[in-house]
Amino acid sequence: MQEHLYTVFRRELAMKTKYVVAKAFVDVKPVLKKALPLLKGKIGIVTTVQFLHLMKEAKQFLDEHNINSTILGQVLGCNIEVTKNSDADSFLYIGDGLFHPKGLIVQKERHVIMADPLSNKVRELTKEEIKRFENIRYKGQVTFHSSKNIGVLVSLKPGQEHLVAGLTLKKKYPDKNFYILVFDDLNFASLEDFPFIECYVNTMCQRISYDDVNKLPRAVVDYSDLQ
Template identity: 30%
Template sequence: METMFVESRYKGVVSDELLERIKEKINPYKKINLIGVIQYLDQMNYVKDKIKDKEFVVLSSKYRAMYPGQILGCDQYAAECEDCDVILAFTQGIFHIMGVLMKTDKKVINVDVETGKMEELDEKSVQKYKKRMMQAIGIALSAKKVMFVESIKSGQTVGAKDIKDALIKKGIEVYTVVFDEINFQRLNEFRDVDAFINTACQRIAIDDMDKLEKPIVNAEDLRPYI
């Protein structure tokens, strides 16, 4: 089957009010590293063009990202400006930012152009996530029952058979649920499961962890501990 991938870009504009708040937020800094997900690259470039009194750095990836300043969940090269004072990011949620913060000690100012929300994140934000991740790993390894969450979508990890086999050897009962679209309400109905292990999009175990009553950990984060 032939597959066509089409870029989806947000068509909304950066309001004057949001632009002023961005200016105020970056005022203490001189050299600013600009990054964004593909949906908001147009808004990122708009802000760059409108603010003339700052030095902006927009790096091009050597890996998967196609555009200057673009980051992916698996490619944060555009955020690796060593002599920049701060990173100004245009994303939604914290998934992409967590990847950035694990690679740099710079503060990140994250702008959600759709909601107008701005959030400052630093290494403390990563520590909070790491703490929850380690708690989830501990529960998964000492569980009676775990459930693997898998997706049928193209490009997402499926199976993690080696992890399943290792958990079974530990005497843990292993189950699998497969979705097209992940349904958190349905997952919460599995009340006798101690933990979920995610092999679908890694964002689920970061941005959406609070939607689940039981802990969830990405399979790749669990693998080093089995």
């Protein structure tokens, strides 16, 4: 039944997709110069597709300033696979926004320095921010294990669709009742229609588990924390 449901689900999602790379043509050196005092030990450089073409230039600049660095590559959405086998002491994220740096903190639990070539600003995630992420994760896990009725958030969006992951939870936790809640765009208000749900498992974008936790009517645990 699960395999049939998954096949139908995938067929409904099938569509032609065209990817367009939008490069950011900026000078990366000024922001790297600002970041130099924060770069200690082995540095793993990560970025998004907009700045990927600047990585060789960035590493060359760091080499010239005696910074031990390695280009790890592109982080994509919730995927930070390029950091999986890294022995870096810290990560240097070249890009804008907090989403990817937060993902590095949550999944890798290492020091993260953010260098934004667009705003020419540098900052490092503070211990307080790291502690907040840890508390959110802990609360979600504790609530999940003490709850009976679980709502599993599943996306219809290609690249974020993890229906099978949600369905396998029943086998792993047979004493719990799982309700699969499928969305294209997650409507937080609609979750109020399921007052019996005690905790959510998020199989969608990880941003929901950490950035949007206050929008959910119940505690949430990310699926990755249950593996």
